[in-house]
Amino acid sequence: MKHAPASTRSGASREKGTLDRATIVRTALRLLDEVGIDGLSTRRLAAELDIKSASLYWHFKDKNELLNEMSGAMFEKALRPPNVDGPDFDWAEWLAEGARAIRRTALSCRDGAQVMARPRPRTPGLSFEDNVKTAMRSGLTDMEARLTMQTLRRFAIGSALQEQATPAATGIVVAGKEGFEFGLQTFLDGLRARLAERQKVARSLNRPRA
């Protein structure tokens, strides 16, 4: 006699053919938070989905592709709404919030930083170009805006990575948000200095004394 068709796993039973990449990625992220990156095996994930591990290879080329998709999902979650307001728009605070969101998202899940440190699949230009535009409202050039976002992303991931590493052995100086804010604000100060210098030059060109 055959036993009942599973569905005993984690409560969420599906009918066949319902399984798609998004569901797998979502489940993988939940499992990651439970067991950590070393515990996240294809067999364990398959069990969580009530399938066999071989089935995962119909949906994903290999485990790397799955992990990269997880990275993409975390970034999407971190960078939700550009949320640009009216004339009181504070570009520095907007950039800071973006960097904080990346770090916060990475820290919100066990080993999340290690996942976000991976390459993510080319999101279809969705919000990235919009964000560049928004960053340019500060007066930065297109290239500077991109470099700024790249720098903040690298710093946020680097910070989360160190903060999430086994706390005993790391040479952490100031734990938590304060250590992060120092680097963040100092970098933004550098941007402000650059923009102020640029405005000064522009003014002197507009009404030359000579």
Add this chain to the structure above:
Amino acid sequence: MKHAPASTRSGASREKGTLDRATIVRTALRLLDEVGIDGLSTRRLAAELDIKSASLYWHFKDKNELLNEMSGAMFEKALRPPNVDGPDFDWAEWLAEGARAIRRTALSCRDGAQVMARPRPRTPGLSFEDNVKTAMRSGLTDMEARLTMQTLRRFAIGSALQEQATPAATGIVVAGKEGFEFGLQTFLDGLRARLAERQKVARSLNRPRA
């Protein structure tokens, strides 16, 4: 008939009892550069050392301990001589060189950034406190000096990590050194602004007008 006692591996035969942690770490780093982090198995490393993989567990508690030691070795290599000169000492350039050295070392070895992103064993206070002292010659407080070094370390590792990720999928904006220098110099600009502000305040306190 027993065959000859190995020594066919990679040319470097040893007599028994010669093997120590430093040799293992050095060999592991060479092997890492050959096969990458996914190829660096205890069995492969043991073969390279002409021992059996079980023997590694006499020298190291587990693979994690070995990897952390590798991280420590790479940082030692990166931060070699403090090399502080005379009165023409340029603290900003000194900090920049330290950050560049970390990034350069990470990029010098396949998957090197992933290794340096790991926690490293507590180095016996060797050069770290000296470096804090050196950084303070800029006028930064002790805490600011530590935060600065932490920030640059995080940014350098974060950069190397992204640069070393599979080049196709990453949203790299400006590849290579230029992308790194932007973040580095902008952060240092922020530090300069902070120090300049501090000097201005100090001067106004020295000779008050009122």
Add this chain to the structure above:
DNA sequence: ACCTGAACACCGTTCAAGT
């Protein structure tokens, strides 16, 4: 003190075969 043989409990991945 240092190393091995042999095993344990896993991995990621492939592929013919099922439905």
Add this chain to the structure above:
DNA sequence: ACCTGAACACCGTTCAAGT
């Protein structure tokens, strides 16, 4: 189109036993 059974070629780690 989607999933399984069964296998392949590996893993990290332990531990009694050797020298």
